[in-house]
Amino acid sequence: xxxxxxxxxxxxxxxxxxxxxxxxxxxxxxxxxxxxxxxxxxxxxxxxxxxxxxxxxxxxxxxxxxxxxxxxxxxxxxxxxxxxxxxxxxxxxxxxxxxxxxxxxxxxxxxxxxxxxxxxxxxxxxxxxxxxxxxxxxxxxxxxxxxxxxxxxxxxxxxxxxxxxxxxxxxxxxxxxxxxxxxxxxxxxxxxxxxxxxxxxxxxxxxxxxxxxxxxxxxxxxxxxxxxxxxxxxxxxxxxxxxxxxxxxxxxxxxxxxxxxxxxxxxxxxxxxxxxxxxxxxxxxxxxxxxxxxxxxxxxxxxxxxxxxxxxxxxxxxxxxxxxxxxxxxxxxxxxxxxxxxxxxxxxxxxxxxxxxxxxxxxxxxxxxxxxxxxxxxxxxxxxxxxxxxxxxxxxxxxxxxxxxxxxxxxxxxxxxxxxxxxxxxxxxxxxxxxxxxxxxxxxxxxxxxxxxxxxxxxxxxxxxxxxxxxxxxxxxxxxxxxxxxxxxxxxx
Numbered sequence: 001x002x003x004x005x006x007x008x009x010x011x012x013x014x015x016x017x018x019x020x021x022x023x024x025x026x027x028x029x030x031x032x033x034x035x036x037x038x039x040x041x042x043x044x045x046x047x048x049x050x051x052x053x054x055x056x057x058x059x060x061x062x063x064x065x066x067x068x069x070x071x072x073x074x075x076x077x078x079x080x081x082x083x084x085x086x087x088x089x090x091x092x093x094x095x096x097x098x099x100x101x102x103x104x105x106x107x108x109x110x111x112x113x114x115x116x117x118x119x120x121x122x123x124x125x126x127x128x129x130x131x132x133x134x135x136x137x138x139x140x141x142x143x144x145x146x147x148x149x150x151x152x153x154x155x156x157x158x159x160x161x162x163x164x165x166x167x168x169x170x171x172x173x174x175x176x177x178x179x180x181x182x183x184x185x186x187x188x189x190x191x192x193x194x195x196x197x198x199x200x201x202x203x204x205x206x207x208x209x210x211x212x213x214x215x216x217x218x219x220x221x222x223x224x225x226x227x228x229x230x231x232x233x234x235x236x237x238x239x240x241x242x243x244x245x246x247x248x249x250x251x252x253x254x255x256x257x258x259x260x261x262x263x264x265x266x267x268x269x270x271x272x273x274x275x276x277x278x279x280x281x282x283x284x285x286x287x288x289x290x291x292x293x294x295x296x297x298x299x300x301x302x303x304x305x306x307x308x309x310x311x312x313x314x315x316x317x318x319x320x321x322x323x324x325x326x327x328x329x330x331x332x333x334x335x336x337x338x339x340x341x342x343x344x345x346x347x348x349x350x351x352x353x354x355x356x357x358x359x360x361x362x363x364x365x366x367x368x369x370x371x372x373x374x375x376x377x378x379x380x381x382x383x384x385x386x387x388x389x390x391x392x393x394x395x396x397x398x399x400x401x402x403x404x405x406x407x408x409x410x411x412x413x414x415x416x417x418x419x420x421x422x423x424x425x426x427x428x429x430x431x432x433x434x435x436x437x438x439x440x441x442x443x444x445x446x447x448x449x450x451x452x453x454x455x456x457x458x459x460x461x462x463x464x465x466x467x468x469x470x471x472x473x474x475x476x477x478x479x480x481x482x483x484x485x486x487x488x489x490x491x492x493x
Contacts, residue, residue: 009036010076010169012057012092012201017071018225019052019061026052028225029071036169039192039202039215043235044222045415046387050205051097053222054174057203059088075169093168097175097205098338099159108142108150108158109134115166129165136194137161138187149264152179152336152409153289153441160188170201177206178412181288181441182483185211207415209235210489252315254279254404254435255300260309262295269295271459273309279403282426282436284446284467287456288481293439296456297406300437302326314403324357331397332406337389346384347377350395359400367398370425387418394422398429405429407438411445423449443471443485455480 014032018025026049034040044050055061062069063085073080075091096102105111112133116126134140137157147155156179163171177185192202192215204212209219209232221230253276260273270292277283285293298304299311302318311318314329321329334340343349350373351364368374371391376384384392390412397405410422419442426436426449440446446453446467453470455463457480463470470476471485 009199010091010201011035011074012170012203013074014057015072015074017053017056017073018069019049019056020068025225026067027056030222030225030227032220032227034170034201034203036199036201037196038217039196039204039212040218040220041204041206041209041212041216042220042222042227043206043209043230046418047385048222048415049225050222051174051385053227054094054172054203054205057170057172058092058094059083059085060094089168090166091168092170092172093163093166094172094174095160095163095176097178099156100336100338102159102162103147103155106146108139108145108147111147111158112139112162112165115162119166133161133165136191138183151289151294153181153184156180157184157187160191164191164195168200170203171195172203172205174205175207176204177208177211179289179409181481182211183288183481185483189215210483210486251278253277253312254314255437256310256312257296257299258310258312260299260306260311262292262299262304262306268307269459270299270306273459273461275454275461275464277435277437279435280430280433281452282430282438282450284438284440284450284453285456286440286443286446286453286480286482291456291480292459293456294408297332297408297437297439300404300406301330301332303332327353327357327400327402329402330404330406331400331402332408333390333394333397333410334408337393337412340393341381341389344380345377346373346379346381346388346392349381349392350377350399353396353400357400363401364395364399367395370398370428371395372421387415391418391422394425402434404435404437407436407440409439409441411440411442419445419448441483443477443483447471447485455482457481 012034014030017027017030019027030053042050042053052061055065056069057073059080061067080088103111104114113126113130116129134143139158139161150158160176176188180188189211195202219230220227255277257273257275260270261268262270285296287293295304299306300313300318302321305319318326341349343352350368351361354361354364368377371394373391373395390410394407394410411419430436438450450467452465453467454461455470455476462480463476474488477484
């Protein structure tokens with residue numbers, strides 16, 4: 001396998017770094033040193049300033065994002081304030097949390113080589129690096145795919161690959177696991193270990209540490225603007241199982257898949273799916289990226305029509321209903337909130353559906369309160385953290401008071417505290433009789449909230465049952481590339 005090549009040792013130094021947006025101080029006297037060949041993780045709750053620190057480390061703040069900065073960031077002996085933005089990015093690059101903003105090519109190959117071509121790298125060298133990146137990131141078979149055909153997790157993997165190929169001395173990854181499946185997390189950890197060995201310094205802004213136990217050299221926690229060194233043990237928390245709710249098999253299911261087959265333009269994404277979900281039940285759909293989870297969501301919502309078979313929701317074939325009728329039965333919170341928030345403020349976004357369908361705005365107010373957004377309801381949506389954007393999208397779906405709530409990767413960008421709140425919300429929604437279907441890669445979240453789990457692999461349901469039984473099946477988890485829960489790995493949380 002080709003290598004990106006060894007590099008000389010470098011040092012990234014942060015000294016007394018403070019950063020504020022107007023009156024809001026986000027960072028307060030941050031100090032940090034990272035050497036070539038080291039990988040460090042910075043963890044913190046949603047809104048703690050991880051992204052602000054990431055932007056300051058690579059010059060986006062203050063060059064592209066306006067903020068008041070004190071202190072300094074140095075690359076070797078050079079203060080970043082004395083370097084051009086292009087000089088900084090050649091040495092310190094970043095994969096943004098909003099990774100799609102960094103995708104420029106129409107196809108996977110075009111995007112990977114885009115940066116190298118703009119730097120005037122010889123074609124032979126580009127070919128060698130392209131071969132290495134495609135192989136190492138498992139993108140060979142996607143080489144000619146259009147980017148629009150990729151799942152969210154695959155797009156994120158592509159963005160990491162496209163940045164890695166530029167061989168910066170330091171690489172910052174802002175919440176890189178948010179849309180990766182377990183296979184992607186394991187692969188990313190392997191990539192980081194290899195890049196460390198070749199002299200690259202890695203800074204990861206993470207929500208959780210599982211999968212990186214053997215990769216990280218140090219862990220820091222960002223809290224109240226201060227950065228302090230910490231450990232796996234200090235960041236772990238008690239594990240709580242969800243008590244399974246029994247649903248009599250004689251009940252009429254509220255959702256039923258009857259021998260459903262579906263494909264886009266190529267092979268079948270779903271093959272002969274049969275599944276029943278009952279009123280008030282919480283079911284988690286799990287599987288590697290591209291296994292068909294989001295497609296099942298869209299079929300339940302009537303956004304897609306099966307090629308064969310039927311999808312029945314609340315006793316009616318959902319694909320035959322008009323959009324306003326479907327919206328009152330099924331509420332869908334999409335995977336990527338950045339694509340689906342279009343109003344100026346949180347309140348405008350959450351109340352949009354109620355206003356369009358002539359429903360009471362009290363529903364929107366209740367949804368705001370449920371998702372703990374009432375204090376920021378007048379905030380512009382572009383100023384929200386990723387976690388706040390996810391909660392806004394969920395609140396928008398809840399505002400229509402649907403019978404079925406579909407949550408596509410709701411854990412994206414959420415810290416443990418907010419995940420605990422989300423678990424409480426899902427349980428509360430379930431207790432009042434609503435059915436909740438959740439697509440997630442987070443096995444601990446699924447164990448904490450779901451009654452049952454369905455495992456998809458290659459378009460088929462390969463396992464379905466009680467959450468605490470399915471997610472303790474080591475063989476099934478391994479074969480389907482499902483993240484093992486904390487109980488099975490015993491740490492790294």
